[in-house]
Amino acid sequence: MNDLGELKEYVRVHAKGQRIPQYQHILDRIVTDEGSGPGSWVGEWCAAGADRQRQGRHVDAVRRFALARFPFVDGPARADAAARCVAAVERWSADVAGVEPLTVELKDGTVRCWTYGLSSAEKRPLFLVMGGIVSVKEQWAPMLAQARRLGLAVVVTEMPSVGENTVPYDPDAWQMIPGLLDELADRADVRQTYATALSFSGHLALRAAVDDPRIRAVITVGAPVGRFFTDVEWQEGLPAVTLDTLGHLIGVPAAAIPGRLAERAIAVEQLQALEIPVYYVASRRDEIVPYAETALLRDGVRRLELLEHDDVHASPGHVVRTQLWTTRALLQARGVRNAQTGLLNVLLRLAR
Missing domain, CATH: 1.20.1160 (Paired amphipathic helix 2 (pah2 repeat))
Structure with missing residues (x-):
């Protein structure tokens, strides 16, 4: 309970x-x-x-x-x-025309998705959407109805061990993303993949991008990167709901989580290998993901765009501004400059 x-x-x-x-x-x-x-x-x-x-x-x-x-x-x-x-x-x-379920069998488990715009006849760039350790793919599915405006194929799914995803959430869990892209290559232009991956799935997307050049941008909110995984004292102070959820995903008691995560950390040298833009929303008073992750990102990511809020984890007081900013980030990563981006700029100024 x-x-x-x-x-x-x-x-x-x-x-x-x-x-x-x-x-x-x-x-x-x-x-x-x-x-x-x-x-x-x-x-x-x-x-x-x-x-x-x-x-x-x-x-x-x-x-x-x-x-x-x-x-x-x-x-x-x-x-x-x-x-x-x-x-x-x-x-x-x-x-809803065009929205379809998809089941992908990978070597380590089954990944279930909701999709729009997959086609072998007209392969579009891929927009991959994932939530964090407490988010199921279904809560993102309604955005598929808006996908027609983007000119993208869209896939929403879950990170390993969340929802219907049976891939284990282990240190190699990031490999689910390249595996998924391999399976989608005949129905989308996965060489142009843009990932909006929130919280813990943002960590997986960043790690995958180090090795997989098909990922052209990562957009994330409050993703753990390095210190979260290596700082045992920080882990011991995490909220019970976070430790319980991580324990459930990893398959160990919550009390055993501190000290077991270090090999998941992304090193600054790995971040320095990234040639893609990374858009990161940070909360200065985040009690789950340390704000110190922004220092690691600044040291490592050459094309970093950072939005900071004076708020707690996921910045509940700034939801609208975050949504506008991440939407603009997707368009910016694709090089889109049109009336929609102009409107987003105006709305962002108002949201401040």
């Missing part, structure tokens, strides 16, 4: 990011993290999702079911919420 106070604190940025209005009303009704009945974490979020389903608002239902299984599946209640989340996307996608 999770600490209820921490769950409520850390779900806020996800609720804001997914544009769930009045989420506080749901949180106020939650008094326990046990079971799936009224007043429980799973029960109240699922009830909100089911209500949206009855109204035919399937995207809104997806978002609420995704938070019902937050932060990870730890028993039957959250397993049911995760299944309802997937089913809601399936129902929504049936009415």
Whole structure:
């Protein structure tokens, strides 16, 4: 069972990011993290999702079911919420032309995705989207409906051991990304891959980009890079929900996490080998990913663009500005300069 106070604190940025209005009303009704009945974490979020389903608002239902299984599946209640989340996307996608599921079998496991624009006849540059250790692919699926404007093939998926992804989250987990690109090469121009990979998946995308020149840009928010993995004292002070989730993904007790992550760190020499732009959003008071990661990035990444917020992890007080900035980063990485980028510049100035 999770600490209820921490769950409520850390779900806020996800609720804001997914544009769930009045989420506080749901949180106020939650008094326990046990079971799936009224007043429980799973029960109240699922009830909100089911209500949206009855109204035919399937995207809104997806978002609420995704938070019902937050932060990870730890028993039957959250397993049911995760299944309802997937089913809601399936129902929504049936009415959205071009959105299709995809299952990729890699040597270490199965990667399931939602896609738009994959075609052997017209191979477009690839936009790869992944969330972090608590985010399932379904919560990003609605952005596929906007993909037509981008001129890209879009794939949203999960990082290893999250959601339906069965690839182990071990020190070699980053190799999932090159493996996925290999499998998509006949349906997308993977030589031009742009990755928006948030938090811990941002670490995987950066590490993959060191060895895989097909990745042309990495856009990330609050990604661990080096110190997070090597600083045992920092790891010992992590929130319980983070340690519990990492323990679940790695397959060890949460108390055993500190001191077991060092070989995942990206060295400054590896970052110096990157020739691509890296767009990184940092929170100066981040309690999960140390702000000191920005110093490593400055020392290593030649084409670094940094947005800093005076906020805690994932900058819940600056969600709109972060979303605008990362959207502009994708267009900028592709060399797009048009009315849309001009509008984004204006909105970013207003968002300050």
